Amino acid sequence: MRNKRRRAPGLRKRIGLELFARLHADEVAAHELRTLFWECTLRCNLACRHCGSDCRVDPGVPDMPLEDFLRVLDEEVTPHVDPHSVLIIFSGGEVLVRDDLERAGAEVTRRGYSWGMVTNGLALTPERFRSLRNAGLRSISISFDGFPDVHNYIRRNPLSYDRALEAIRLIVREPGLAYDVITCVTGAMVPRLDEFREMLIAEGVKHWRSRSSPWDAPRTTNHYA
Ligand code: SF4
Numbered sequence: 001m002r003n004k005r006r007r008a009p010g011l012r013k014r015i016g017l018e019l020f021a022r023l024h025a026d027e028v029a030a031h032e033l034r035t036l037f038w039e040c041t042l043r044c045n046l047a048c049r050h051c052g053s054d055c056r057v058d059p060g061v062p063d064m065p066l067e068d069f070l071r072v073l074d075e076e077v078t079p080h081v082d083p084h085s086v087l088i089i090f091s092g093g094e095v096l097v098r099d100d101l102e103r104a105g106a107e108v109t110r111r112g113y114s115w116g117m118v119t120n121g122l123a124l125t126p127e128r129f130r131s132l133r134n135a136g137l138r139s140i141s142i143s144f145d146g147f148p149d150v151h152n153y154i155r156r157n158p159l160s161y162d163r164a165l166e167a168i169r170l171i172v173r174e175p176g177l178a179y180d181v182i183t184c185v186t187g188a189m190v191p192r193l194d195e196f197r198e199m200l201i202a203e204g205v206k207h208w209r210s211r212s213s214p215w216d217a218p219r220t221t222n223h224y225a
Contacts, residue, residue: 033081038069040104041093045122048155050184059093066104073111083112087139090115096123102135109136116140116178121167122160129170139178141209142167146189146196154186165203172204180207 009017042059044051077086088108095101095117108115116139117132124142145151148161155161171179181200183189189196193210200208 033077033086035087035089036077037089037091038064039092040064040069040090040095040101041098043097044092044094044120045097046094046120046155046157046160048120050154050186063098066100066107069104070107073108078111084114086113088113088115089139090117092118094120094122096128102131105132105135105137114138118182119143119167120155120160121164122157124163124167124170126170129167129174133174133177137177140171141180141182142171143184144168144181145184145186147192147199150186150188154184168203168205172206180209181205183208183210185210185212 041063042061043057043063045057047057073088090098090101090104096119098104101117105115115136117137118141121142121144142164144164145154151161151164152158168181171177183196185193197208
């Protein structure tokens with residue numbers, strides 16, 4: 001019968017493990033916060049087929065009050081970071097359903113943070129966009145999943161493609177705004193991705209990210225259109 005007792009690791013292995021443990025501890029200690037996401041609502045003005053969260057028009061969960069978020073920021077985050085090197089991203093749900101988004105943006109800007117948001121673009125009118133910019137909006141990501149037949153099917157809204165495209169046209173023309181267009185690629189779009197990329201380029205899009213649908217293994221690819 002074989003002896004099943006484990007042998008103690010040899011000297012070289014022990015040194016290697018200790019070295020790894022120290023490097024890992026240093027890495028954890030040095031890990032600096034660069035991006036902070038605030039999922040500020042579960043409400044959404046769409047009900048997409050591929051939605052990975054519990055977002056809906058009325059999720060039955062009230063939004064976190066802005067004051068609560070600011071208190072956490074002031075007490076738990078700001079003492080440990082340089083706000084000027086941290087980007088706060090407002091995400092959801094759909095952030096534009098919050099009517100205090102401008103106030104949230106102005107408050108974090110006043111504290112020295114940059115801020116951005118992720119949106120489906122449905123409610124991004126030129127007026128709302130301008131008021132968000134006036135509140136310090138620095139970056140924006142817009143979801144755009146394909147040509148009208150695909151996008152509107154996934155998003156379950158016949159207006160969603162046109163609205164998202166109008167929003168994209170606003171942001172690509174805006175000086176000093178960091179942005180990207182995010183495409184959740186489903187099977188129907190796979191053979192049309194080159195054509196879609198050409199369309200985005202024609203619209204002036206320079207930053208495009210795609211990821212496979214949540215039905216597949218999540219994977220993100222950066223493209224520069
Ligand atoms: S827009 Fe986003 S949050 Fe809203 S239902 Fe679609 S995937 Fe979910």
